[in-house]
Amino acid sequence: MDDNDSNIRRWEDLDIDILVKIFQLLDIFELTSGISRVCSAWRMACCDPLLWKTLDLSMLKSNFIKIPLEPYVYVDERSDRILTRLLKISLGLSRQSIMTLIFHFNLYVSDEQLTYTAERCPRLKRLVLPAWNRIKKTGMCKAIRCWKELESLTMPSIANPPYILEEISTHCKNFSELKIMGPCDVFFASSLAAFLPNLRVLSLRCSMLFTDVLVLILDSLQNLEVLNISHCVLMEALPAPQHKRIVKEIDVTIRQKASRLREFLTCMDDSCVMCQRTRTDEGLVRWYKYEEGLWKTDEVRSLTL
Numbered sequence: 001m002d003d004n005d006s007n008i009r010r011w012e013d014l015d016i017d018i019l020v021k022i023f024q025l026l027d028i029f030e031l032t033s034g035i036s037r038v039c040s041a042w043r044m045a046c047c048d049p050l051l052w053k054t055l056d057l058s059m060l061k062s063n064f065i066k067i068p069l070e071p072y073v074y075v076d077e078r079s080d081r082i083l084t085r086l087l088k089i090s091l092g093l094s095r096q097s098i099m100t101l102i103f104h105f106n107l108y109v110s111d112e113q114l115t116y117t118a119e120r121c122p123r124l125k126r127l128v129l130p131a132w133n134r135i136k137k138t139g140m141c142k143a144i145r146c147w148k149e150l151e152s153l154t155m156p157s158i159a160n161p162p163y164i165l166e167e168i169s170t171h172c173k174n175f176s177e178l179k180i181m182g183p184c185d186v187f188f189a190s191s192l193a194a195f196l197p198n199l200r201v202l203s204l205r206c207s208m209l210f211t212d213v214l215v216l217i218l219d220s221l222q223n224l225e226v227l228n229i230s231h232c233v234l235m236e237a238l239p240a241p242q243h244k245r246i247v248k249e250i251d252v253t254i255r256q257k258a259s260r261l262r263e264f265l266t267c268m269d270d271s272c273v274m275c276q277r278t279r280t281d282e283g284l285v286r287w288y289k290y291e292e293g294l295w296k297t298d299e300v301r302s303l304t305l
Contacts, residue, residue: 019042028060032089032093055121057107058103058104074117074202101126103129103131111135114135126148126153127152131156140167145188149172152176165194165195177200177303178196179205189217200225203298206277208278210235226264227264227265232268
């Protein structure tokens with residue numbers, strides 16, 4: 001009996017590389033469920049950097065309700081506890097290996113959760129942060145100062161963009177890609193020109209975009225290589241009483257300005273489902289109404305998830 005037992009290999013004797021391969025098949029909930037506490041070998045495998053290049057929380061959404069006052073959402077305590085627990089365990093196991101961080105567009109992260117994460121992800125290169133109702137200016141600025149290697153950001157449009165763009169300009173010297181999930185107005189475009197003149201990739205897909213804003217972007221961002229305005233509702237400002245009208249085709253002048261780009265991605269097709277949705281939602285696509293995960297797509301390969 002003793003001889004037979006001695007021939008049986010224990011789980012903790014399994015090669016670490018094999019354990020890592022197995023753990024790569026687990027999702028974030030499974031990986032943080034306690035398997036790192038099984039034994040020292042499993043703990044070592046759970047901390048392998050291969051498991052933590054990307055922290056993908058896009059399957060986690062907050063339970064929330066809309067409210068009329070700031071921050072305009074109320075998130076229940078259970079949602080916050082689940083997110084805090086996941087962050088603490090995963091950030092502890094990752095040992096500062098995370099280079100890509102993805103939040104769901106309906107995951108309402110708090111100031112404390114964001115800054116806690118930022119301090120433990122100093123090597124972050126890509127951030128996908130669509131929802132930030134609960135994040136204050138001070139919290140966002142503190143986080144950005146931790147991310148000196150940040151290169152790419154997916155974000156909602158905000159009413160006062162200069163502060164975040166200035167922080168990126170000051171602290172993230174390699175920053176080159178921006179995706180805005182919402183309208184880009186003249187103020188936003190002017191802020192881009194002022195603080196991110198070296199931006200190389202910009203995606204404004206599925207939003208309302210005025211032609212003067214588009215011209216401002218093309219004229220001001222001279223280092224821009226890729227511009228995605230696919231499925232946008234393109235508008236032209238007019239004097240009263242009309243005020244504005246929908247543009248059916250991009251005019252020659254704009255196309256000439258865009259000709260210097262490596263890629264100018266457009267789609268204004270009446271038969272396109274995404275174009276129809278943008279028009280129905282009046283230039284502010286309500287992603288929750290559509291297929292789960294649709295918000296992750298982008299015609300720019302480096303920005304799709």
